[in-house]
Amino acid sequence: MIYGANGYTGELIAREAARRGLKPVLAGRRRESVEALARTLGLEARAFGLDDVTALTAQIQGHALVLNCAGPFSATAAPMMEACLRAGAHYLDITGEIAVFEHAQSLDARAREAGVVLCPGVGFDVIPTDCVASALKAALPDATHLALGFDSRSGFSPGTAKTSVEGLAQGGKVRRDGQIVTVSLAYEVRRIDFGDGEKDAMTIPWGDVSTAYHTTGIPNIQAFIPGSPRMIASARRANYVRPLLGLSWVQKLIKAHIARTVKGPSEEKREQMPTFVWGEATNARGEKKTARIRTANGYSLTITGSLAVVEHLMTARPTGGAHTPARLVGADLVTRLPGSGPLQIV
Structure with missing residues (x-):
């Protein structure tokens, strides 16, 4: 079904x-x-x-x-x-x-x-990054830190857009010493080459904060996407209005607007937009393994x-x-x- x-x-x-x-x-x-x-x-x-x-x-x-x-x-x-x-x-x-x-x-x-x-x-969500996490664990079995991310320019479907609105209200998430903790949106910013050139990237509350831990047992996990300076600044400003975003009537208002205006990318657009997936595992001695794979568009x-x-x-x-x-x-x-x-x- x-x-x-x-x-x-x-x-x-x-x-x-x-x-x-x-x-x-x-x-x-x-x-x-x-x-x-x-x-x-x-x-x-x-x-x-x-x-x-x-x-x-x-x-x-x-x-x-x-x-x-x-x-x-x-x-x-x-x-x-x-x-x-x-x-x-x-x-x-x-x-x-x-x-x-x-x-x-x-x-x-x-x-x-x-x-x-x-x-x-x-x-x-979350096949590519979960597979990258598993491969990195095999390549560096004593890894203590794992960073995962992807570079995708695909548009949102209505369901994904609505989920993203809920996520903004809940703040950022990372896994620290085995526990999922709430942090600010765009909590960390770093330069990453996902496979299509080095870019500024920010942390997001992606599913791997949960799943990669259950796949690998690595206790410290962050997830990243690339972001322009404007996008990163907007995410950080959103931290100040998170309590407002969590109000049910605000959520309903935004989701109603999404339902009216967001349609999801066409097949032609999907075919033109591959995704670049990246991961980095680090152990206590500072040794690193980096993984990259190019995949089809997310949808x-x-x-x-x-x-x-x-x-x-x-x-x-x-x-x-x-x-x-x-x-x-x-x-x-x-x-x-x-x-x-x-x-x-x-």
Whole structure:
């Protein structure tokens, strides 16, 4: 089942799944749009919300897995994970939200007992960076610090934009001595060559602050994206209005504007915009290993990456529990996706 199939990314994944001959059930809250897409693709459609976990479990019962594409995942992941655990269905999603990854880890024992895989983050968030983290851990096993990041000029989908607004209100996040701590937005700025030339870059609260720790055990983790001086200054100014951004009516106002104005990048635009992914591991002696890989555009990678994990679960028999993409499928997952170059470590 693909839930949120009527959203920007969900529809892209559903269309590619149908092109491959897969027969997912398409689901979402909005009956009209889900059924219209299902008719076009010759697939079954279901419309239901996530408010009643018992009813949700009944909808999922009988499915091998659910791929949740309905963001923000702060609202959809927890009830869907619960329903999957009750129904015995594997759970995947395409989130990049730290809280969702940590929630999945908190359910690890239940998932193991149920034989259910919980693996959020099977899109661009966080397949490439998770694979880079895993490869760097293998290259420098005693690493104590890990920095990850990516250079992407792709536009936002509506769901990603709404998630970003929530993230601004929650501040920056880094992992320090094994614990996730809240820091200011653009907490650290440094020069980084992600693979397309050296640029100013700032820390962001990316999902790897959670997932890379569970993949590698490295206790200190930061995530970076490039930013112009103006962008970095704007992020730092946002620290002063974070309490305002956290107000529910402000969130609703901004998200309503996003829903009206943000459409997501076209296929032509996605094809013209590859992504450069970078990572750096450092040990206590100051020794470093640096990794880089060029991948497809983030949304294109989300399509192929999520379906690669779906197909892995449909053919393999993994141990139940909370997983990260690199632990579930392997650190070479990103290199096997269309548009990816080799993963180079120096």
